[in-house]
Amino acid sequence: MSQKAIIEALKNPDAYDEKVFYVKVLQTHISYIFLTGRYAYKVKKPVNFGFLDFTTLEKRRFYCEEELRLNRRLCGDMYIDVLPITLSDGSVKINGSGKIVEYAVKMKELPQEALMSELLKKGRVDMNVMDEIARILSDFHKKAETNGKIESYGSIDTVRFNWDENFDQTREFIGRTIEHQDYSFIHRAVQEFLKNRKDLFRLRLRKGRIKECHGDLHSGNIFIADRIYIYDAIEFNERFRCCDVASDIAFLLMDLEFLNKSDLSNRFLIKYLEYSGEEEDFLEVLPFYKCYRAYVRGKVTSFKLNDPNITEEEKERSKEIARKYFQMSRQYAEEIF
Incomplete structure (x- = not known):
């Protein structure tokens, strides 16, 4: 059947x-x-x-x-x-x-109108909610599992592999959802950062910051109802789920900035730093992972263009959204290059 x-x-x-x-x-x-x-x-x-x-x-x-x-x-x-x-x-x-x-x-x-992404459109997410999300995630990251295998996913080699895979899988979308000059600039910025900041990735490993994280931490995966539900963690690929906690946090920060909610993004970052005790190295690697998260969202949204189950109208809308994500990735790349 x-x-x-x-x-x-x-x-x-x-x-x-x-x-x-x-x-x-x-x-x-x-x-x-x-x-x-x-x-x-x-x-x-x-x-x-x-x-x-x-x-x-x-x-x-x-x-x-x-x-x-x-x-x-x-x-x-x-x-x-x-x-x-x-x-x-x-x-x-x-x-x-x-x-x-x-x-x-x-x-x-849970009611779809309780999705954080929907509440954000209506201006119904306040600073107290961001404080609570920061507390929940700080506790989650502290307790999250880590071991030798999990830590391997935070190595330079794996991070580079993830990026190479992204570039390979988005080549077909050059000229459709990502401009050639943006593709080339992001590629160059990422390679330079990986080459020049090996010390930073080693430090994050030594500090035990590579964990079995959520992996898909954006406002569309958070319900604000009788309590806060952070759901839909990545199950399909350990390599995407096991990462630096900074990569997890970068996703939600990027998402809030994508939705023009920089005030909430800033509050979330401040409170996460307070609860987690993260230091300067976290802030140094954060733009790199924001760049990565925006690029992945651009890629995944671009995949809809090849989905036969999606209408032409939805594909056009997806094309515009993907373009915006790739443009954001370019902006973050400028911060690290």
């Missing part, structure tokens, strides 16, 4: 093993999310982007389980279970009997 047929079947309330109030479908470049009123069900697309491989059912099951494990660190009560999607007598059912044709992560549904 094709995943397209499964997705169509999940739009039917009868496919669920409990009462649903509605079925609304959201999608990203790597997943479908079904909102039902009380719970959300996330199904991974069978895609392979090189850095991510969900092409087999077994891989999707494994990464569903990883998503549950990793996100329970910050959202234990939001992430409920991994459930099979089954086919029996021509009917698709979540947590049913019959042949397993797919898997879903079951989560507590």
